[in-house]
């Protein structure tokens with residue numbers, strides 16, 4: 001035990017700086033970008049009538065591809081949203097703040113301007129909110145420096161992947177990520193530690209645990225090394241997330257590494273600024 005502690009200390013000294021920085025990045029407040037908020041507002045207030053892509057439904061017309069509406073200035077769109085169109089079935093959204101309405105218009109401009117939105121299986125902005133929120137992907141994965149570091153950085157992961165490749169991993173990581181199984185070691189004094197292998201040779205093994213710290217062991221002092229059957233990546237996303245949410249996450253990963261603004265606090269999505 002004492003020996004193990006000493007090794008651990010050395011490793012902390014070596015990796016301490018990086019770990020501390022990463023932890024700070026992980027704990028920084030993760031507010032969604034303004035456009036992501038506009039997207040969430042559009043989904044909850046407008047999509048039921050105008051469709052999630054704005055191209056119209058049974059209850060309301062297309063407001064994405066119709067040129068008369070594309071040509072309206074932002075101020076007119078804001079007024080239509082605030083006041084509605086009485087007698088025509090378009091409700092007034094005067095309970096939304098002026099900033100919220102601007103966000104909705106910004107997102108509507110994206111739906112109007114970027115054809116690629118409709119090629120994605122879902123909504124990348126909603127996916128961004130899920131990634132850092134409810135789905136907790138960011139507790140293990142990083143995108144543009146925000147998030148956890150126990151698993152792969154996913155910033156550029158999705159650019160060259162198909163939707164179904166990404167869907168397979170999210171819904172069945174045990175099957176599609178054979179190399180991601182964690183290891184559990186048991187020391188001679190019975191202590192159990194689970195993490196990802198970072199280095200492994202005939203005499204030594206080092207493991208990174210979920211909190212980001214490295215643990216270094218001499219194999220001679222271990223009772224057991226056990227490769228876990230299950231991936232560290234949660235295996236139940238197909239029951240905790242619905243199809244739409246999974247499609248939104250896929251769309252986020254397919255889009256995020258493609259460019260866009262790199263200002264801190266801004267979305268990194270390819271079409272983060274309306275054209």
Ligand code: HEC
Pocket residue numbers: 042045046047048049050059060061063069077080081085088089090091093104108
């Ligand atoms: C209950 C259904 C409903 C909801 C919810 C709704 N709309 Fe509408 N919207 C309509 C209908 C119906 C029209 C067509 C009105 C008309 O015929 O002039 C319309 C028209 C519009 C127009 C076009 C006006 C024009 O000049 O033709 C815009 C822009 C618009 N809606 C934006 C939005 C936005 C943004 C939201 C969410 C904040 C939203 N709508 C929510 C039903 C809805």
Ligand code: HEC
Pocket residue numbers: 131135136137138139140141150151152153154157166169170177179180231232233234237249
């Ligand atoms: C508890 C930690 C954890 C969480 C939470 C998690 N993952 Fe993972 N994920 C992993 C591990 C471990 C791997 C295996 C390879 C590695 O180290 O990246 C992995 C691999 C992946 C890969 C493949 C990466 C590659 O390089 O092959 C994708 C894509 C992925 N995860 C997406 C997601 C998404 C999307 C979410 C949220 C819905 C999520 N993960 C949540 C731990 C996690």
